[in-house]
Amino acid sequence: MSNANQIPIRTSKRTQRVAASATQAVEGKVAEMRAAGIPVISFGAGEPDFPTPSAIKDQGHDAINTNLTKYTPAGGTMPLRKAIVAKLKTQTEYDYKWQNVIVTNGGKEAIFLAIMALCDSGDEVIVPAPYWVSYPEMVKLADATPVIIPTGIETEFKLTREMLDQHTTANTRMILLCSPSNPTGSVYTRAELEMIADWMRGNQAILLTDELYDNIVYDGVYARWLEVAPDLIDRTIVVNGLSKSVAMTGWRIGFAATSRDEYAKAMGKVQSHSTSHPSSVSQHAALKAYTANLDDEIAKMVAAFKERRAWIVNALNEIPGIKCANPPGAFYVFPDLRGLFGKPLKNGRVLNTSEEVALYLLAEAKVGLTHGEAFGAPGYARLSYALAMSSIQEGIARIKAALELA
Numbered sequence: 001m002s003n004a005n006q007i008p009i010r011t012s013k014r015t016q017r018v019a020a021s022a023t024q025a026v027e028g029k030v031a032e033m034r035a036a037g038i039p040v041i042s043f044g045a046g047e048p049d050f051p052t053p054s055a056i057k058d059q060g061h062d063a064i065n066t067n068l069t070k071y072t073p074a075g076g077t078m079p080l081r082k083a084i085v086a087k088l089k090t091q092t093e094y095d096y097k098w099q100n101v102i103v104t105n106g107g108k109e110a111i112f113l114a115i116m117a118l119c120d121s122g123d124e125v126i127v128p129a130p131y132w133v134s135y136p137e138m139v140k141l142a143d144a145t146p147v148i149i150p151t152g153i154e155t156e157f158k159l160t161r162e163m164l165d166q167h168t169t170a171n172t173r174m175i176l177l178c179s180p181s182n183p184t185g186s187v188y189t190r191a192e193l194e195m196i197a198d199w200m201r202g203n204q205a206i207l208l209t210d211e212l213y214d215n216i217v218y219d220g221v222y223a224r225w226l227e228v229a230p231d232l233i234d235r236t237i238v239v240n241g242l243s244k245s246v247a248m249t250g251w252r253i254g255f256a257a258t259s260r261d262e263y264a265k266a267m268g269k270v271q272s273h274s275t276s277h278p279s280s281v282s283q284h285a286a287l288k289a290y291t292a293n294l295d296d297e298i299a300k301m302v303a304a305f306k307e308r309r310a311w312i313v314n315a316l317n318e319i320p321g322i323k324c325a326n327p328p329g330a331f332y333v334f335p336d337l338r339g340l341f342g343k344p345l346k347n348g349r350v351l352n353t354s355e356e357v358a359l360y361l362l363a364e365a366k367v368g369l370t371h372g373e374a375f376g377a378p379g380y381a382r383l384s385y386a387l388a389m390s391s392i393q394e395g396i397a398r399i400k401a402a403l404e405l406a
């Protein structure tokens with residue numbers, strides 16, 4: 001046999017710089033164990049456990065039945081983009097041009113397009129840690145440099161002005177703001193956003209506001225970036241979508257919105273040469289999500305999350321060695337595990353990192369959670385409480401038993 005088939009194996013430097021998604025890796029392991037018949041309880045997945053509301057599902061069927069199954073314009077259909085403009089108007093009072101709203105394959109593509117379209121090699125992008133796993137990797141894929149600012153439980157995982165000033169340089173090009181936050185559930189208050197706006201007024205950065213969890217808030221502290229800093233609209237990219245807020249993760253609908261034609265055109269170019277647009281069926285269903293009144297469905301979801309949050313925060317704090325804040329948004333808790341490190345457990349095991357804790361719990365307790373290292377926050381872990389209360393209770397009981405100190 002000729003060896004013409006064998007060439008040196010090489011992947012691009014770009015992909016070599018990037019790590020695979022750790023949250024998807026955890027879910028992959030959980031899926032393998034479940035396939036092998038092992039009853040794992042997973043706090044790993046970042047998706048609501050509720051079904052997509054029926055009105056939206058019906059609209060998806062309608063799209064198929066009426067043959068809305070062809071290409072749509074890149075950037076999304078005009079009715080959907082106009083519906084998103086109307087929604088944004090209620091949130092920000094700003095009238096976006098519909099052409100400047102790019103409908104994307106989930107919020108993820110919106111963030112990717114914005115970074116690819118606006119950042120170059122040499123540009124620094126501020127990524128507060130704990131961060132959503134894809135942020136730094138997307139920045140690296142764009143050949144720009146992530147500047148990670150670590151925060152901890154002491155500041156409720158939020159930036160302070162001192163932290164921002166310490167990390168600002170002449171190359172600061174963008175800041176990624178995620179409130180409510182994945183992975184911590186933290187929410188920036190109006191005063192804290194005013195602090196960030198004040199910092200922005202002294203530099204030339206663009207702010208990307210990732211608002212995917214904007215309607216999953218519990219304690220009334222949520223403030224929207226553009227309500228606080230309307231004067232910075234030309235330096236703001238709004239990213240949002242339906243995955244978390246309306247339980248539509250698999251439909252893959254998000255968007256990026258900008259007041260600047262130049263930015264919209266640049267993002268549109270990247271999309272038109274990569275994904276073209278999200279599925280026509282999903283776009284038609286999304287039109288319903290953006291125009292129907294879903295207040296009741298959303299309120300029910302949020303009420304269930306709120307009840308589970310109260311239970312899980314309390315239960316985690318009862319485990320010696322674990323300290324857990326009460327996050328005002330999203331459906332995650334982000335406990336501090338450092339109190340467990342270096343201390344023998346009842347079974348003699350000694351754990352020294354949150355990655356070790358996560359691997360140990362998966363093997364011993366058949367419980368999945370994501371170690372903080374994946375989010376740039378060693379010492380912590382992320383647990384999603386978007387699962388049935390009975391599973392949460394069983395999962396935490398298993399964790400408690402497995403982590404009993406000697």
Ligand SMILES: Cc1ncc(COP(=O)(O)O)c(C=O)c1O
Nearest residue numbers: 046106107108132182212241243
């Ligand atoms: C903070 C944050 N931004 C963006 C995304 C991407 O969402 P989507 O599933 O719509 O692509 C996620 C999903 O986990 C997220 O948590």
